[in-house]
Amino acid sequence: xxxxxxxxxxxxxxxxxxxxxxxxxxxxxxxxxxxxxxxxxxxxxxxxxxxxxxxxxxxxxxxxxxxxxxxxxxxxxxxxxxxxxxxxxxxxxxxxxxxxxxxxxxxxxxxxxxxxxxxxxxxxxxxxxxxxxxxxxxxxxxxxxxxxxxxxxxxxxxxxxxxxxxxxxxxxxxxxxxxxxxxxxxxxxxxxxxxxxxxxxxxxxxxxxxxxxxxxxxxxxxxxxxxxxxxxxxxxxxxxxxxxxxxxxxxxxxxxxxxxxxxxxxxxxxxxxxxxxxxxxxxxxxxxxxxxxxxxxxxxxxxxxxxxxxxxxxxxxxxxxxxxxxxxxxxxxxxxxxxxxxxxxxxxxxxxxxxxxxxxxxxxxxxxxxxxxxxxxxxxxxxxxxxxxxxxxxxxxxxxxxxxxxxxxxxxxxxxxxxxxxxxxxxxxxxxxxxxxxxxxxxxxxxxxxxxxxxxxxxxxxxxxxxxxxxxxxxxxxxxxxxxxxxxxxxxxxxxxxxxxxxxxxxxxxxxxxxxxxxxxxxxxxxxxxxxxxxxxxxxxxxxxxxxxxxxxxxxxxxxxxxxxxxxxxxxxxxxxxxxxxxxxxxxxxxxxxxxxxxxxxxxxxxx
Numbered sequence: 001x002x003x004x005x006x007x008x009x010x011x012x013x014x015x016x017x018x019x020x021x022x023x024x025x026x027x028x029x030x031x032x033x034x035x036x037x038x039x040x041x042x043x044x045x046x047x048x049x050x051x052x053x054x055x056x057x058x059x060x061x062x063x064x065x066x067x068x069x070x071x072x073x074x075x076x077x078x079x080x081x082x083x084x085x086x087x088x089x090x091x092x093x094x095x096x097x098x099x100x101x102x103x104x105x106x107x108x109x110x111x112x113x114x115x116x117x118x119x120x121x122x123x124x125x126x127x128x129x130x131x132x133x134x135x136x137x138x139x140x141x142x143x144x145x146x147x148x149x150x151x152x153x154x155x156x157x158x159x160x161x162x163x164x165x166x167x168x169x170x171x172x173x174x175x176x177x178x179x180x181x182x183x184x185x186x187x188x189x190x191x192x193x194x195x196x197x198x199x200x201x202x203x204x205x206x207x208x209x210x211x212x213x214x215x216x217x218x219x220x221x222x223x224x225x226x227x228x229x230x231x232x233x234x235x236x237x238x239x240x241x242x243x244x245x246x247x248x249x250x251x252x253x254x255x256x257x258x259x260x261x262x263x264x265x266x267x268x269x270x271x272x273x274x275x276x277x278x279x280x281x282x283x284x285x286x287x288x289x290x291x292x293x294x295x296x297x298x299x300x301x302x303x304x305x306x307x308x309x310x311x312x313x314x315x316x317x318x319x320x321x322x323x324x325x326x327x328x329x330x331x332x333x334x335x336x337x338x339x340x341x342x343x344x345x346x347x348x349x350x351x352x353x354x355x356x357x358x359x360x361x362x363x364x365x366x367x368x369x370x371x372x373x374x375x376x377x378x379x380x381x382x383x384x385x386x387x388x389x390x391x392x393x394x395x396x397x398x399x400x401x402x403x404x405x406x407x408x409x410x411x412x413x414x415x416x417x418x419x420x421x422x423x424x425x426x427x428x429x430x431x432x433x434x435x436x437x438x439x440x441x442x443x444x445x446x447x448x449x450x451x452x453x454x455x456x457x458x459x460x461x462x463x464x465x466x467x468x469x470x471x472x473x474x475x476x477x478x479x480x481x482x483x484x485x486x487x488x489x490x491x492x493x494x495x496x497x498x499x500x501x502x503x504x505x506x507x508x509x510x511x512x513x514x515x516x517x518x519x520x521x522x523x524x525x526x527x528x529x530x531x532x533x534x535x536x537x538x539x540x541x542x543x544x545x546x547x548x549x550x551x552x553x554x555x556x557x558x559x560x561x562x563x564x565x566x567x568x569x570x571x572x573x574x575x576x577x578x579x580x581x582x583x584x585x586x587x588x589x590x591x592x593x594x595x596x597x598x599x600x601x602x603x604x605x606x607x608x
Contacts, residue, residue, distance in 0.1 A: 035532035076088050078331060083349045092346045186605060204302065208579070211561035214517035222515065222573035273394065275361075278303040279545050281466040282568075282575035283311040285526065286350075288324040289331050297575040298567035300335045306356040307389070308332055309402030311468045313350045328352065346370040349382030351467075353402045355389050371431035373404075386424030386467075390432055390460060396584035399460035401428070403467040409538065416499050418507040419471055426453040433459050457511075462480045462582055465511070465549040468573065470542050471498035473520065477536040484519060484539065492520075496541055510548040514559035514578060521564050521574040528569060545578040556583040 073512070120257035122579045140224060148355045251563040280297060282426045304347055314324035332354055333342060342357040343365060347353070351372075357365060366540060368391040371565050386403035430437045436459055473480055495515060501507045520539035525531045543564075548555045562577040568575050 001154065018578060031325050043173040050579055058546060071111055083271050109388045110164075136213060151360070167461035190439040192589060208560060211517070211563055211579075215559070215562060218490065218517035219515035222493055225490040225494055275305060275393070275581050275584055276303040277305045277307070277462075277464075277580040279307045279400070279464050279466050279547075279575065279580065280575060280577040281311070281351075281468070281543055283404075283468040283522075283543060283571060283573035284313050285314050285573060286314065287571055288314055289328040292567075292568070292570070294331065294335055294565075294568065294575075296567050298332075298335050299577070299579070301337050301339065303579070304358045304361060305393075305398070306336060306340065306354075307464060307466065308354045308356075309387075310352040310398075311350065311404045313347075313352050325352065329354065332356075337549075343391060344370050345387060346372060346387045348372040348374070348385050348387055349376075351385050351402060351404055352383070353387045353389055353400065355400060357393075361393060364394050367397075369432050371428055371432075373424045375423050377404045383441035384420065384421070386428070388424075388428045388432055388456065391510040394584045396462060397460040399456065399463045401425075401457075401463075401465045401467075403465065403469065405468070407470050409472050414471070414501065417497075421469075421507050422453055425455050426455055428456040429454040429459065461550045461553060462579075462584075463511075464545065464580075465508070465547075466545045466576075468542050469498060469544050471496065471501070471544070472540040472542070473497070473538050475538055477538050480520075480539050481531065489516075489519060491539075498541070498544060507594055508546055511548045512552075512557075513544065513546045513564035514558075516541060517562065518564040518566070518574075518576075521576055523572045524567065524569065524574065526572055527530070531568065532572065543573055543576040545576060547578075555600055558582075 022094060073344075105236070268607040278299060282297070298306075313328055329345065333356075336342075337354050339359055341359050341362055342344075343355050343357050343362075345352070345354040353370075366558065368389075370387065370389040372382075372383045372385055372387045373384050374380065376385060383405055384404050386401055388399060388401045390399045391395065391396070402422065403420065405420040406413055408416070435452065435457065458463075473492060475483075476494065480492060486554070498507070502511065520531075520541050522540050523537040524530065525532055543561065547557050558581045559578060560581055561577070563577060565575040565577065
């Protein structure tokens with residue numbers, strides 16, 4: 001088999017030699033195909049040259065076969081004895097072949113060392129080298145452009161530096177920073193901080209003065225509207241003024257006493273301390289805590305005590321899953337800041353109450369308790385309820401109650417709301433003051449109202465009620481809207497149910513309310529400042545804050561502001577707030593002493 005392959009290979013080499021001989025002549029193109037034709041005058045010369053090259057090639061192949069066969073010479077003999085194709089007698093007998101095949105054969109043919117005159121080859125430049133050359137040229141051009149761009153940037157930077165030096169300004173990151181003294185670093189910060197604090201104080205004072213003026217104006221307008229509809233009652237001195245005048249009279253009598261050694265002692269400046277109290281309430285309309293700032297409602301970091309109530313905090317009324325309470329409590333705590341401590345929180349269904357106090361007052365706080373009373377369907381479902389939190393600070397007892405009364409605009413709904421108040425007010429007594437309730441039950445007197453019920457509000461020195469009391473305005477939708485558009489808010493207040501019920505002592509006995517200087521807080525289209533116009537609910541002051549001081553201490557609570565945060569539109573209600581200045585006693589016993597409440601601790605939660 002090897003011999004046959006050798007014979008075939010020899011014949012192929014002979015054909016290639018003939019092609020080489022033909023290529024040394026002139027190349028002519030005829031027709032559609034190109035062929036190599038030998039010139040007639042050079043046939044003999046080219047034939048002899050081809051035969052010499054073939055002999056040399058054959059001799060080289062023979063030596064290679066002998067080397068493969070072990071140098072015995074058998075390979076050469078086999079090659080010589082193998083059947084070979086008849087050799088053409090002259091180059092003229094070689095058939096024409098394509099030029100491309102002739103060139104490839106010539107490229108693959110190695111040079112023979114035996115030939116003194118190697119054949120001339122025609123090899124074209126490869127396409128790869130051309131592409132590589134193009135890449136190199138392109139890269140070089142890119143480098144040139146990048147270098148030019150860098151030079152332009154350096155020139156521009158140099159010009160800027162020269163301009164900065166000309167203006168006497170140190171360029172950033174080029175010159176070392178100026179080393180400042182300690183005073184240079186601290187004093188400007190102190191000055192800025194002082195300016196900010198002073199500006200904040202000015203803004204607070206301006207806001208407080210504005211709210212006070214609005215309250216005074218609202219009171220004047222209300223009294224004028226009231227006088228226009230009924231004879232004006234005889235005005236009496238304020239309780240606080242009576243107390244101050246009585247105290248001044250006693251001091252004058254003491255000073256006028258001529259008995260020796262019985263001079264009236266001056267009151268101790270440490271006997272009383274005034275505390276600032278914030279009270280806020282908001283019905284969220286079944287929504288969750290909005291992702292927005294509530295600072296316009298909460299006025300953070302301005303008061304000693306904060307009481308924050310919420311109704312319909314999430315989901316359906318009274319059917320809460322408590323999924324939003326952590327968000328609400330986290331938001332309230334975040335707004336209060338690090339200077340305040342949450343001393344108590346209590347939630348029932350969708351009603352929620354929290355109390356914060358400034359940390360420097362914590363050592364003076366004691367006897368913290370909280371409880372709730374259900375007033376909803378069947379007195380079981382907490383769609384309507386009341387929650388109370390009480391504590392003592394110094395020797396003064398505080399009580400905060402948030403409530404959600406019965407809804408509805410029918411006449412019988414007013415009685416239902418009044419009944420909710422008395423049920424909560426009496427129901428909290430055995431829960432928050434069981435010892436006192438037991439004593440009162442034995443004595444059959446004491447802390448009762450004209451209805452014969454116990455009243456938890458009469459057992460504390462400073463009492464605040466806040467929430468959605470649901471009292472409406474007895475007017476038509478068109479009449480209420482018309483009065484508000486005409487700026488006749490005082491005339492609309494004359495039709496307020498709660499005002500009428502209080503004046504007739506049918507609810508909230510002995511309670512006070514600051515002058516209302518804001519528009520009705522219910523019912524709005526959510527995220528708008530427009531009152532609801534589909535069901536035409538009459539705009540009403542459903543969200544209220546009332547307060548009461550213990551008998552003989554009526555002037556100890558002073559309302560500084562009473563308003564609504566109209567910029568917070570996440571609900572159909574507007575948040576309501578009230579600011580108070582409350583005086584406390586340091587060394588006097590109170591009715592809240594030894595209450596022995598059954599619910600103690602700082603937090604409680606009931607899901608109904």
